[in-house]
Amino acid sequence: MPSAEARPAVGRRSGHGYRRPGKGHVGKSGRVDPSRKRAIRLTVALTAALILASALVYVSFSAGRDEVTAGQLLRIARPGSSYILAGTVLDGSVRHDGTALLFRVRDPKLKVSVPVRYTGVVPDPFRAGRGVLVTVHEAAAPGAAFIGEANSLTTKCPSKYQAAAASY
Amino acid sequence: MAPVGRTLLIVALLIGVYGIVASLHGARSASREWVDSGRRAIYALAGVTTVAWVILEAAFLRNDFSFNVVAAHSSTTTPTFYKLAAPWSSQEGSLLLWVWLMSLWSSLILFLTRRRVREIAPYATAILCAFGVFFTSLAAFFANPFGTTSHPPAEGAGLDPLLLHPSMMIHPPMLYSGYTLLAVPFAFAAGALITGRLRSEWISVSRRFALAAWLFLGVGIVLGARWSYTELGWGGYWAWDPVENAALMPWLCTTAFIHSIMIQEKRGMLKVWNVSLVLASGTLAILGTFLVRSGILDSIHAFGASTLGVPFVGLLAVMIIGSIGLVVSRRDRLRSEARLDSLLSREAVFLLQNLVLVAMVFVIFWITFFPLISQAITGTKVSVGPPAFRPFIVPLALVLVALAGIGPIIAWRRVTAVNLRRNFLAPVGVGIVTAVVLAVRGEAGKPFALAMFALGAFVLATVAQELWRGVGARRAMTREAAPVALLRLIRRNRRRYGGYIVHAGIAVLLIGVAASSSFQHSRDVILSPGGSVNLAGYRITYVRPTAAATAAKLSFGAVLDVTRGGRHVATLRTSRGFYPSQDPSLGVIGRFFNGEADSDVGLKAGLTRDIWTVVNPDLGPLAPYISRGDRVFAQELPPAMQRLRGLSPRQAQAALAPLWALRDRAIVDIAQRFVSHPWPVDFLLIVDPLVVWIWIGAIIVAAGGLIALWPVPTLARRRERVTARRRSPVPGATPAPGATPSPAPSPSATAASAVREPV
Numbered sequence: 038m039p040s041a042e043a044r045p046a047v048g049r050r051s052g053h054g055y056r057r058p059g060k061g062h063v064g065k066s067g068r069v070d071p072s073r074k075r076a077i078r079l080t081v082a083l084t085a086a087l088i089l090a091s092a093l094v095y096v097s098f099s100a101g102r103d104e105v106t107a108g109q110l111l112r113i114a115r116p117g118s119s120y121i122l123a124g125t126v127l128d129g130s131v132r133h134d135g136t137a138l139l140f141r142v143r144d145p146k147l148k149v150s151v152p153v154r155y156t157g158v159v160p161d162p163f164r165a166g167r168g169v170l171v172t173v174h175e176a177a178a179p180g181a182a183f184i185g186e187a188n189s190l191t192t193k194c195p196s197k198y199q200a201a202a203a204s205y
Numbered sequence: 206m207a208p209v210g211r212t213l214l215i216v217a218l219l220i221g222v223y224g225i226v227a228s229l230h231g232a233r234s235a236s237r238e239w240v241d242s243g244r245r246a247i248y249a250l251a252g253v254t255t256v257a258w259v260i261l262e263a264a265f266l267r268n269d270f271s272f273n274v275v276a277a278h279s280s281t282t283t284p285t286f287y288k289l290a291a292p293w294s295s296q297e298g299s300l301l302l303w304v305w306l307m308s309l310w311s312s313l314i315l316f317l318t319r320r321r322v323r324e325i326a327p328y329a330t331a332i333l334c335a336f337g338v339f340f341t342s343l344a345a346f347f348a349n350p351f352g353t354t355s356h357p358p359a360e361g362a363g364l365d366p367l368l369l370h371p372s373m374m375i376h377p378p379m380l381y382s383g384y385t386l387l388a389v390p391f392a393f394a395a396g397a398l399i400t401g402r403l404r405s406e407w408i409s410v411s412r413r414f415a416l417a418a419w420l421f422l423g424v425g426i427v428l429g430a431r432w433s434y435t436e437l438g439w440g441g442y443w444a445w446d447p448v449e450n451a452a453l454m455p456w457l458c459t460t461a462f463i464h465s466i467m468i469q470e471k472r473g474m475l476k477v478w479n480v481s482l483v484l485a486s487g488t489l490a491i492l493g494t495f496l497v498r499s500g501i502l503d504s505i506h507a508f509g510a511s512t513l514g515v516p517f518v519g520l521l522a523v524m525i526i527g528s529i530g531l532v533v534s535r536r537d538r539l540r541s542e543a544r545l546d547s548l549l550s551r552e553a554v555f556l557l558q559n560l561v562l563v564a565m566v567f568v569i570f571w572i573t574f575f576p577l578i579s580q581a582i583t584g585t586k587v588s589v590g591p592p593a594f595r596p597f598i599v600p601l602a603l604v605l606v607a608l609a610g611i612g613p614i615i616a617w618r619r620v621t622a623v624n625l626r627r628n629f630l631a632p633v634g635v636g637i638v639t640a641v642v643l644a645v646r647g648e649a650g651k652p653f654a655l656a657m658f659a660l661g662a663f664v665l666a667t668v669a670q671e672l673w674r675g676v677g678a679r680r681a682m683t684r685e686a687a688p689v690a691l692l693r694l695i696r697r698n699r700r701r702y703g704g705y706i707v708h709a710g711i712a713v714l715l716i717g718v719a720a721s722s723s724f725q726h727s728r729d730v731i732l733s734p735g736g737s738v739n740l741a742g743y744r745i746t747y748v749r750p751t752a753a754a755t756a757a758k759l760s761f762g763a764v765l766d767v768t769r770g771g772r773h774v775a776t777l778r779t780s781r782g783f784y785p786s787q788d789p790s791l792g793v794i795g796r797f798f799n800g801e802a803d804s805d806v807g808l809k810a811g812l813t814r815d816i817w818t819v820v821n822p823d824l825g826p827l828a829p830y831i832s833r834g835d836r837v838f839a840q841e842l843p844p845a846m847q848r849l850r851g852l853s854p855r856q857a858q859a860a861l862a863p864l865w866a867l868r869d870r871a872i873v874d875i876a877q878r879f880v881s882h883p884w885p886v887d888f889l890l891i892v893d894p895l896v897v898w899i900w901i902g903a904i905i906v907a908a909g910g911l912i913a914l915w916p917v918p919t920l921a922r923r924r925e926r927v928t929a930r931r932r933s934p935v936p937g938a939t940p941a942p943g944a945t946p947s948p949a950p951s952p953s954a955t956a957a958s959a960v961r962e963p964v
Contacts, residue, residue, distance in 0.1 A: 085560075090567075093567075093568060093597065097579070100592070101579065102587065103585050132825065162801070162802075164799075
């Protein structure tokens with residue numbers, strides 16, 4: 038981190054009331070040696086930066102969720118853990134059940150898909166064949182659909198839009 | 206015209222290369238002719254890219270589907286307004302826009318500085334040309350906007366319905382203007398480092414461009430927030446989406462820079478900070494451009510994965526390594542000319558502000574890129590959601606707001622008890638009273654929001670205090686009426702008072718953010734017609750369903766009535782539109798009900814709260830009718846097509862007209878069942894307090910930025926230079942040890958002097 042002063046002042050001078058470092062840095066006037074002040078400030082700033090960085094790393098790894106495909110989810114899903122499921126909405130799998138949206142997310146590389154039961158905001162671009170991300174956890178009942186956490190569904194904006202008012 | 210466009214791209218590339226060579230040769234050989242030639246290359250680049258842009262826009266306007274990009278992003282039915290905006294909805298068009306805007310800004314600054322900074326300008330020109338070469342190369346070889354097809358389709362694909370929003374015309378150009386403007390101070394800072402000319406001259410020529418970049422980027426970010434607020438599934442006005450963050454990071458960095466340079470101008474301090482901040486801002490602007498295009502991070506905004514990631518990584522590596530190398534190699538020349546006298550001083554406040562803003566950038570960068578960082582470290586992509594930002598950004602934002610209030614009124618060099626009492630008593634009192642009143646009202650349950658309200662009030666009070674004193678001092682001299690005195694006060698010192706207005710706007714904006722994020726009420730509910738729900742003291746009743754069928758889309762919506770205490774508050778109309786798909790597997794009728802969708806939110810905005818609603822109709826009950834219609838047409842259509850053999854296109858169209866009329870009738874009848882036989886539908890209802898103050902605050906910020914940016918009249922500029930020369934520190938002069946430096950007069954005490962001459 039660049040400091041405000043680029044060149045620390047020399048702290049040791051004879052005849053000007055400065056003591057050697059380690060025996061206090063207060064001169065005759067009662068003021069702290071400027072170089073000592075700068076060192077203290079730099080230490081405080083670096084300590085604060087270190088604390089911030091450590092907190093950031095800790096929160097990231099502890100609060101983060103693995104981003105997995107459908108195939109990986111079926112292999113590694115554990116009760117109590119949530120994952121970010123990435124994949125494509127399987128054609129023909131979308132239906133409503135009250136406020137819940139039911140769909141399957143397929144693995145882009147494998148012929149496998151997982152069912153998801155999701156409640157919350159459904160983005161406008163959402164539809165079958167679209168890439169999605171949704172945070173899920175295992176349902177209590179074995180074999181039931183994964184539960185999508187509320188308002189966690191993201192749909193990738195398509196780069197091309199393939200609809201028009203053309204007739205046959 | 207496409208071949209002309211392709212040729213122009215190659216010409217632009219060659220001009221850019223020539224500009225680099227000419228500028229560097231001119232700098233090395235101290236030849237003004239070569240330097241001027243390099244500068245004129247930028248002018249030529251601007252001219253060539255302007256013509257290229259006009260060709261592209263003309264192709265969109267005349268529906269020239271031989272252009273691939275026109276066929277993919279426009280159609281004959283796209284409104285003209287959106288045809289003009291469609292070029293930048295594509296990768297190819299947006300790259301050309303980047304080069305065009307950058308060349309325009311570069312031409313402007315090189316024209317304005319053609320007789321100044323003669324040592325720095327050639328290197329800055331070369332760097333700006335290098336940017337031009339990079340982006341032109343991408344456009345020419347990777348994503349060419351003038352690519353054509355020999356078999357143009359009769360109709361284009363059209364613009365994504367989500368982009369059919371007025372913000373599409375202004376939001377991207379504002380962001381691109383901000384990004385491209387940041388290239389200018391970057392280039393001049395790098396030029397200053399290369400030449401070793403590190404006094405304030407490079408700042409004085411590029412400061413306005415940094416401020417303009419900050420203004421455009423900020424306006425672009427707020428326009429995006431406003432757009433996102435009115436779209437479903439975009440996370441409200443801010444979702445910490447990677448592309449949103451990509452614009453916020455350079456904006457924060459530039460905010461730090463435009464404040465920090467004041468310290469260098471006044472006291473010759475923070476030189477390393479300033480060059481580092483401006484180089485970082487330029488680098489972050491390129492990073493933002495890269496994020497949108499590469500698809501490396503999942504975002505609702507991304508164009509999707511492309512091959513442009515690798516060249517961008519190369520450019521970023523060059524910028525980062527080059528910047529670090531230059532700063533390290535010139536560190537001796539970047540020594541401060543003065544020392545930090547006290548932690549209770551304006552210099553210290555600005556330094557702390559730099560630290561806070563850099564910390565915010567670092568937090569946003571880390572969390573945004575964490576999926577890639579974790580993948581590099583652990584092999585697994587780990588994402589951290591938006592809630593992870595809160596524990597860091599909220600406290601940092603509170604500190605920043607506090608500094609926004611303290612900075613303008615704290616003394617230079619060292620604060621005194623008199624200065625503290627005179628300048629801080631009233632604003633701090635206002636802040637404390639605000640906190641107490643709100644706590645008594647019951648807002649203590651949200652301490653961060655309460656703190657933001659109190660600090661916002663503190664900032665507004667400091668601004669009001671400074672304006673009051675300035676106007677009072679001026680009126681004492683001139684006997685002007687208060688409004689006249691205020692206008693002339695601002696005119697006399699646009700930079701200072703424009704900055705005050707910006708601070709006020711930021712305070713208002715963050716008050717709106719704190720209120721809306723802390724006190725929002727929302728419900729996801731299923732209602733039948735006549736059904737009601739209570740939310741935040743309002744009673745919301747689903748009055749009736751609506752359905753509409755046009756050539757462009759089908760809409761299914763609802764009318765809702767909002768009352769409070771039996772009194773009518775608002776009528777909300779919301780709908781979801783479905784655009785026809787070209788997928789033939791969906792059936793003749795089905796493709797009109799299963800295409801792209803977009804939602805029109807129902808919004809009642811007010812000074813105290815917004816009531817927001819959106820409907821999500823399940824079209825499942827219509828499925829049997831749609832299927833029946835598809836079966837009927839599956840039987841009727843093939844024989845009808847058989848009968849068209851030998852007919853001209855016009856005759857064929859006339860022959861099929863009755864069938865299409867039948868189809869349209871069927872679609873309307875099916876859609877009307879949503880009204881005649883309504884079923885329960887899903888509504889998302891939100892009551893959000895003080896949201897409108899976010900937009901009002903943003904307008905105030907923009908106004909303040911414009912005032913600060915506005916050119917000063919020539920006579921006043923000359924006086925300003927004379928005053929600045931008298932006040933600039935003598936190089937190397939530091940206070941003698943033990944000597945107590947006399948504190949500079951507080952800003953408000955100089956208000957009277959602002960009456961006579963600008964500061």
